[in-house]
Amino acid sequence: MKTDFLKSLISTSGLSGFEAPVTELIQKKWDPLTDELSLSPLGSLHGIKRGSGKSHSLMIATHQDAIGLIISQIDGEFLHISNLGGIDIRVLPGQAVNVHADSGVLPGIICQPPAHLLPEDAATGAVALKHLLVDVGLSARQVARKIKIGDTISFATEPIEMSGGLLAGHSLDNRASVAALTLCLEELQSRQHVWDVQAIATAQEEVGAQGARTSAFALRPDLAIVVDVTFAKGPGASGWETFKLDSGPTIGWGATNHPFLHEEFKKLAEKLEMPFSVEILPSYSGTDGDDIQITAEGIPTIVISIPIRYMHTPVEVIATKDIQRTARLLTEFIVMLEDDFLEKIVWED
């Protein structure tokens, strides 16, 4: 798979609540692929691709925001930080970061005081976020002039193309799904489809799915697919809740996932001879789907996930083949939808 767009997606800042830069990038890409593009009041991007029918719409939601940091206090030349979303603090010390100040981007590093200078309870184990600092190399005076509380900080790790079709980088959660949805929109250019497709790059998933909840309320789709990432098998992660890299997308099963949609996706993947796994999500999925499902009168929803390793670290790893497979699954589902699809959804005794 061509990874240029995905690499630019993960190299562009767009932290939860501060999505504007990455939104602009997606907007440019989606503009020729959709019939209408608009922004929600919270910054979700809505791309509508009209189908040949008149009455039905399918939402495909991929969150565009990424976890990151925000400056909470300035102490001379050092910056104290708070989290935007659930960051894995164990991997923070030593990371290269970008500080997004009004005057421009300042490169910096995350540092931790030496163990003997930390409070006794923090001298061993992972150092809590409140003890970590960011150093941008400027003097206290320059820092005071250039940097302010509330400025955001994103990871600066460059994408790494690894052997075996793997890509490593930060923000693959969930820009990989944005890339899959983009691929799907490209494939749809030469395909016929009856239903309207609402391609949504949602805002603020990592801090509570604020974007998905409000976009679903505004657009009221008949059905919704949420594409997000899930846990791949890796060191220390081998249980039933993990999935091999390069083994295809997962199809959600559990309260968030409508059983009929689950069956339809399974049948479709089998028909396409595409590898897939069933992901057991008993009560919640931990994705935009949990909020979309209970919007307004309720929206039948399914969560499709792409396995990644080392979630919420700056070196998330993905098999690019799985992105292509996910895109294909979405495309084939869309073209399969006929005007009478909703009538087939019945609750059996």
Next chain:
Amino acid sequence: MKPLIKKLTETFSPSGYENAIREVIMDEIKDFADEIKIDALGNLIARKGSGGKKIMLAAHMDEIGIMVNHVDKNGFARFASLGGVFPQTLVGSRVRFMNGTPGVIGAHYLKRPIKLIWNKDMFIDIGATSPKNSPVQIGDVAAFDRPFVDLGDRIIGKSMDDRIGVAVLIETLRKLKDTPHEVYFVFTTQEEVGVRGAITSAYGVNPDIGIAIDVTGADDIPEMDTKTIFLGKGPTFKFKDAGSIGDPRLIKHFIKVAEKDKIPYQREVANMGGTDARAIQLTHAGVPVMTLSIPCRYVHSPSEMVDYKDVQNTVKLLVKLLEKNIEI
């Protein structure tokens, strides 16, 4: 504004029992609003101006308190919290029930000096000797009983959280002569038990912009790890708390207005807490929001302290903001 703040903070209205405070506020605003209504959850909604952008200002009128869940055979009332009450602030506190009954909170604090356990270590002594002669019953609610104190710049009271926000809204409504917007001054209920009043009032108003006015914990006191929020340095513009992320475009606009009119302000990034802003943000198709906070020491204790200059500056800022167009 001090007599108003005294009146507001000396009124007893814990979450879910906002009748008394609503009547006080109604009396203060009725001559200044174009339209006033009360919704199903008891929110008091006053509109000024019409036709322009719909701007919702929310300050919650409820306060934390307690509710009696058992009166024992010796007449001591046992109780649960309404909202986030810290047990360590209670011992020796006086409370007042809605029917006027005063009581003192006692505890086995000599037996268990560090950790006080709800319903085990603490009780309210209302001077009764049996359930029969107890003036309070199961379900009765009370709030802390503390008089307003004026120290000059610094003022102390119970329920500064968020009666000080209520005072700011009342004063802003009175001072706002003309606005291009359709401004909704919403005095919300049940904030302390999960921003419930704001959820329904925001749905009803369906604003274009939402601003919650609340208190924020000042850490300019001894023995704190951080020093970020100070009394007397102006209201804070909140970038984030546990409930919501402030809309960066809206915060930028606030900064522009404050700097133009030389009104002091502080930038705030909080890890905990949440305000009515979250409820407004999530209504309908989504609403850009932010929280404008008044720094407050000892939040959720019976003696909350704010700086009067911060209160005046918050009013000044809101009036300036609402007099002109807001483009974000």
